[in-house]
Amino acid sequence: MPALHEPKLMSGNANKSLAAAVSRRMSMHRGVNVGLVDARVERFNDGEIFVEVFENVRGEDMFILQSTSNPANDNLMELLIMADALRRSSARRITAVIPYFGYARQDRRTKARTPISAKLVANMIVGAGIERVLTMDLHAAQIQGFFDIPVDNLYASPIFALDIEHQFQGKLQDVVVVSPDVGGVARARELAKRIGCALAIVDKRREKPGEVAEMTVIGNVEGKTCIIVDDICDTAGTLCKAADLLIREGATEVHSYITHGVLSGPAVERVTNSSMKSLVITDTIEATESVRNAQNIRIVPTAPIFAQAILNIWNGTSVSSLFETETLHPIYEGTYATL
Template identity: 80%
Template sequence: MPVTQEPKLISGNANRPLAEAIAKRMSMHRGAKIDLCDARVERFNDGEIFVEVFENVRGEDMFVVQSTSNPANDNLMELLIISDALRRSSARRITAVIPYFGYARQDRRTKARTPISAKLVANMMVTAGIERVLTMDLHAAQIQGFFDIPVDNLYAAPIFALDIERQFAGRMDQITVVSPDVGGVARARELAKRIGAPLSIVDKRREKPGEVAEMTVIGEVKDRIAIIVDDICDTAGTLCKAAETLMGQGATEVHSYITHGVLSGPAVERIADSVMGSLVVTDTIAPTGPVAACDRIRRVPTAPMFTQAILNIWNGTSVSSLFDADTLGPIYEGHYSAA
């Protein structure tokens, strides 16, 4: 079996710009040009997905970069079929790099006769030959337990902390971090702790899915810069309503930091018409045309963190070290260093 000299990257079609950014940054780290593996991932006329890898991958440590975002089913099948192709080509190890893990909101049975789709997806990935998963901000942390293989869950909070320190330099003492619901308190508390800010919560009551009937702010936001933090923004209804509620309680500005910008349906229009000063998302999901064109939406890069995590996995060193600001700061030097 040949000795693996470098990690090998292969990408599906879900977010190729992020995969290319990871390859470019990895080339800088390794001092040698690392390209995405030469392959074709395409569809037949009837919608079936076909994969062909044009390089030898026998004995190689393969990293498949593929978010399972919209269209979730197509992107998931691409990931599974790429993994199957690599397994049948005798790759030594297959790690799925899934910046956005779709189906994560279906992590439990909320009613009778409903599926736990996140568990089903986990089973499919293992069956396809995936031996390790690298992802970011899983909607439900317990999904890691759905896998019988290692799962490394990265966090966007350190990246957001660096960005906030730069964007709000000189005003950090005015910031209050806000969780848009009770379920996201742990995530918001982590960011608040990193930047030394107080925490507030928006308590919401839903009459039915997709509609927010009533919102109450727990904590003081009067004359403060409110920063809402969450993992997913889908249609942006809850987010925009929370921003209005915070402004109504006396906040001077409202900004949002969301890991995964799903931004479906009327989301972009709602954000453009909202009272939010800005919405910051990561690039785990490739932006649509309207998202890229909206001047209220700004993206921060995840390639530096994913690149280092991939190299750490390949080298057999710690991934959790990336959660430390002292470790992450140099990785993002030139991107989001504090002012």
């Protein structure tokens, strides 16, 4: 049964530009203003987070947009405290829209006496009163099972497929999609299937954690345009080494499509000075000034798909329909003329 009220969107401080873009998109689709809820999310002098909502939210369907990116702990606490404020204000339902889900890389015990932090974060989110989670490209899909509430995990690959078809129009026969490690083969295969291209894999072996000792290419990349696809780019060390290896193996040029551009430490400098012709990321994490100014880094928008997913959740209609490229074409209509 359709909801009687308009969906209401609230934003933390993690990614205000994406929240504003989602709000504009939702307003366009609804034909009425879907503005951000008037609230303040501030810090006391000792770092404590304080939230105050200035609008009536009783009985409303609330969506909190907040990536738990750097600073991960502050942004996570903002999300939890915003949810608590809404719950105590009698919101009908609270959905956390977490474009980038921090702590997702700690999804299992890799050594003795280590935590499974992703499960702990899931418990905290549920305990705060959040009843549904909407995110994109979880580092490990099984994290959905850490929650006892519905989790909708959107995929960036349909967006990337649209962008690749636009950027490499007439050249797709020379494109090879590359997974930077064995663990990402499923993601790379899915994108390769969407655009009808071949698949290759970079097999890496480590002598010590964080140090790649040896890398080899599985598949033919000679004379090809290689597109590396992955979910997270942090310090970009492995990504740049993989690009160098592909060039040595005969690739004519290398591009990378990464969902979450964490890009910490020397990452931007490494990418700028690397053999990669371009690095394409989404705006799930708000770009720093250095990222925006980098000549070979480009950002594709996720606001259209998040806005539609929020409206589908609010309407009680399918979110999985957004996994299909055909569904995204009208949502992203006109976008790729300007990319």
